[in-house]
Amino acid sequence: MNSIIKLEIQKKTFKKKGFSILHDFDLEVKPGERLSIIGESGVGKTSLLNILGLLDTDYQGNYRLFDSPVKDISRNKLAEWRNQKIGFVLQESSLINSLTIEDNIKLPLMYGNVEKDLTVQDHYKRIINKIGIEPILKKKPLECSGGQRSRAVFARAVIMNPKIILSDEPTASLDLENKEKIINLLFDMNKEFNTTVITVTHDLDVANRHERIITLKNNE
Numbered sequence: 001m002n003s004i005i006k007l008e009i010q011k012k013t014f015k016k017k018g019f020s021i022l023h024d025f026d027l028e029v030k031p032g033e034r035l036s037i038i039g040e041s042g043v044g045k046t047s048l049l050n051i052l053g054l055l056d057t058d059y060q061g062n063y064r065l066f067d068s069p070v071k072d073i074s075r076n077k078l079a080e081w082r083n084q085k086i087g088f089v090l091q092e093s094s095l096i097n098s099l100t101i102e103d104n105i106k107l108p109l110m111y112g113n114v115e116k117d118l119t120v121q122d123h124y125k126r127i128i129n130k131i132g133i134e135p136i137l138k139k140k141p142l143e144c145s146g147g148q149r150s151r152a153v154f155a156r157a158v159i160m161n162p163k164i165i166l167s168d169e170p171t172a173s174l175d176l177e178n179k180e181k182i183i184n185l186l187f188d189m190n191k192e193f194n195t196t197v198i199t200v201t202h203d204l205d206v207a208n209r210h211e212r213i214i215t216l217k218n219n220e
């Protein structure tokens with residue numbers, strides 16, 4: 001497989017307002033690439049992540065993911081890919097307040113029916129350890145700080161060892177030490193498993209640590 005992502009988008013229109021973004025925007029990403037997306041507020045970075053991550057399939061254009069045309073893939077398959085092959089760290093990602101942090105992080109394992117898989121359990125332990133959230137595993141989200149919740153959201157996103165990790169401002173609410181933990185984990189996974197990493201960020205230090213930077217512009 002040459003490209004893991006091949007997107008050729010003519011535009012994305014928001015029906016209610018007739019407002020459109022991402023005009024004639026093409027993107028090709030190779031397996032294992034580390035790509036960051038920057039650009040002014042409102043240019044469409046989050047919207048692009050939603051399209052790449054199969055949360056939004058309502059746009060004009062073609063999208064091939066894992067060498068398959070997304071428009072021809074069944075809803076069930078898309079849901080399976082979203083759980084198993086794509087890790088999302090989205091700004092509005094929320095944790096379920098009635099569950100502990102541990103149960104929140106393990107949710108994708110339950111959906112995928114792989115909680116008992118030993119490789120998966122090893123991966124879980126490693127993620128928890130690297131992000132340093134053992135002390136809060138038994139807490140509920142509302143008993144945690146914003147930064148702790150962000151790290152839990154990140155752990156949940158990467159727990160299935162996805163092929164692609166899409167992150168929207170993954171370090172925005174973190175101090176320097178925790179920012180480093182998240183970035184190091186992202187890049188460790190990239191190195192070890194050839195995970196494709198796509199990060200939207202306003203932090204140029206974070207952007208510069210990726211091998212390719214794309215700047216979205218207003219006329220795109």
Ligand SMILES: Nc1ncnc2c1ncn2[C@@H]1O[C@H](COP(=O)(O)OP(=O)(O)OP(=O)(O)O)[C@@H](O)[C@H]1O
Pocket residue numbers: 014016017019021039040041042043044045046047048
């Ligand atoms: N559901 C919607 N209906 C109408 N317009 C929308 C909708 N969602 C997003 N937009 C508009 O589309 C544009 C792109 O939004 P998007 O959130 O993708 O930008 P962004 O580059 O991620 O911004 P930021 O850096 O502030 O997060 C914005 O002008 C926004 O107002």
